[in-house]
Amino acid sequence: TQLLEQSPQFLSIQEGENLTVYCNSSSVFSSLQWYRQEPGEGPVLLVTVVTGGEVKKLKRLTFQFGDARKDSSLHITAAQPGDTGLYLCAGEYGNKLVFGAGTILRVKS
Amino acid sequence: GEEVAQTPKHLVRGEGQKAKLYCAPIKGHSYVFWYQQVLKNEFKFLISFQNENVFDETGMPKERFSAKCLPNSPCSLEIQATKLEDSAVYFCASSQSFGSSPGELFFGEGSRLTVL
Numbered sequence: 001t002q003l004l005e006q007s008p009q010f011l012s013i014q015e016g017e018n019l020t021v022y023c024n025s026s027s028v029f030s031s032l033q034w035y036r037q038e039p040g041e042g043p044v045l046l047v048t049v050v051t052g053g054e055v056k057k058l059k060r061l062t063f064q065f066g067d068a069r070k071d072s073s074l075h076i077t078a079a080q081p082g083d084t085g086l087y088l089c090a091g092e093y094g095n096k097l098v099f100g101a102g103t104i105l106r107v108k109s
Numbered sequence: 110g111e112e113v114a115q116t117p118k119h120l121v122r123g124e125g126q127k128a129k130l131y132c133a134p135i136k137g138h139s140y141v142f143w144y145q146q147v148l149k150n151e152f153k154f155l156i157s158f159q160n161e162n163v164f165d166e167t168g169m170p171k172e173r174f175s176a177k178c179l180p181n182s183p184c185s186l187e188i189q190a191t192k193l194e195d196s197a198v199y200f201c202a203s204s205q206s207f208g209s210s211p212g213e214l215f216f217g218e219g220s221r222l223t224v225l
Contacts, residue, residue: 031211042113042200042216043152050211086150090214092207095165097142097214099152 003027004089006100014108016078021103023089024071030092032072034063037086037102046074079107111135115201115217116183122191122224130220131183134203140164141184142202142214143176152200158184159207191224198222 005024013019023032031050035043047056049065049072056063060083062075076083084107089100114133122128134141143155154168158178169176173191178184188195198219206212 033211033213035214040218042202042218043214044216045213048211048213088152092211094167095208096154096157096167097207098154099144102150102152104150 002101003093003098004091004100006087006089006103008103009101010104010106012106012108013079015080017107019076019079019105021074021087021089021105022071023073023100025091026070027093028069030069032065032069033090033097034072034074035088035090035099037088038084043086043088076105079105081107081109083107113201113203113215113217114183115199115220117220118218119221120223122222124193124224125190128188128191128195128222128224130186130199130201130222132186132201132203132217133183134201135205135215138203138205138215140204140207140212141178142204143184143186144200144202145197146200146219147197155186155199157207164207188222191222193224196222196224 033048034046037043047063052067052069054065060077064073087103116131141158145153156166157164173189176186200219202214202216204212
């Protein structure tokens with residue numbers, strides 16, 4: 001079983017639509033991170049959320065950390081084709097960073 | 110260097126052959142992580158190092174996989190007697206900090222291993 005459960009696994013939407021990706025766990029994390037991976041490349045960090053209830057915005061992307069620090073969400077407003085990619089949530093667990101299974105986002109123009 | 114450098118980009122091996130992958134972390138980064146990404150896009154943690162010391166190896170299939178990070182040398186991940194299921198992209202990442210403060214992992218472009 002995955003320590004971090006991500007949903008949905010796959011999302012195909014039209015340009016201009018909004019979407020939310022969820023990352024849930026039964027464990028408490030001191031922080032959670034969101035990465036984005038494009039084909040042929042390694043993941044790149046988008047944001048780190050540290051405080052329960054925290055909300056961070058990165059242009060059209062809004063990240064939220066749950067009050068109990070067990071879950072996080074990524075909301076994209078007015079998605080664009082350039083947002084296409086694999087979105088991964090990750091959290092420190094012991095001496096390693098564990099990843100969710102990822103959400104493949106495809107934005108059609 | 111300013112980025113994580115992984116070599117080779119592609120590696121093809123026959124089943125049972127050895128495969129060795131290399132990773133040069135960003136200069137000044139103390140932590141190195143190896144991940145295996147298979148077709149379902151899941152990142153499976155393999156092993157991490159703090160400088161040349163193993164930090165966490167709970168993800169390593171110990172029978173055939175080994176890894177090292179020696180001073181003044183690229184880190185390496187070696188697979189003895191490869192199996193078809195080892196076919197994947199292997200990513201290396203480095204980080205300046207980990208644990209006490211949430212550090213950012215910087216990833217290389219990955220090494221694609223194909224076992225035939």
